[in-house]
Amino acid sequence: MKKNVNEKEKIGPKIRKLRQIKGLSQKMFAAELSISQQAVSKIENSEIINEETLQKVSEVLGVSVETITNFDEDTAFTNIIERNEVINQRCDVVNNYDSTDKITELYERLLDSEKEKNKILKQMLELKNN
Incomplete structure (x- = not known):
């Protein structure tokens, strides 16, 4: 199931910014998620992300799904x-x-x-x- 996010509030850049705030490189983030660095790049450039991936991302970042989706x-x-x-x-x-x-x-x-x-x-x- 895809998470619908307002087009002007893409989820990927929010994930990128939270990752950067946490001080994680894409490589470290990818390792924590057990995915490739290219997959992280794809996530960070996405408008939408599936719930399962979003949940994994939130766990690795140590924040709630709501924190990611409502990130400002x-x-x-x-x-x-x-x-x-x-x-x-x-x-x-x-x-x-x-x-x-x-x-x-x-x-x-x-x-x-x-x-x-x-x-x-x-x-x-x-x-x-x-």
């Missing part, structure tokens, strides 16, 4: 930028948390070391005084 470059880049900002914010929180934990752990080890040193010095002082 401006919206995609906006979403990618927003996701990256959220990821960066989460990483900052994690990094700050990890850094704080590491500093606290180092401080506690230093403190324990100083306590141990003081204990040994007191024992040495007591021995000297006796």
Whole structure:
């Protein structure tokens, strides 16, 4: 069964752009789909694509079929930028948390070391005084 796509919104260029965004070469994409590089080129130049192939393409790209069929470059880049900002914010929180934990752990080890040193010095002082 063929997927009907509005002529001005060909499916092939959408697949090409998503592949490029994902950083896949045609050769890598072809290998993931178990087809030839020429077949990938044909898909990327198609106006329509059968449902089975579209499903395989969506799985390899890690996006839903709807994401491919409704793909809009401006919206995609906006979403990618927003996701990256959220990821960066989460990483900052994690990094700050990890850094704080590491500093606290180092401080506690230093403190324990100083306590141990003081204990040994007191024992040495007591021995000297006796």
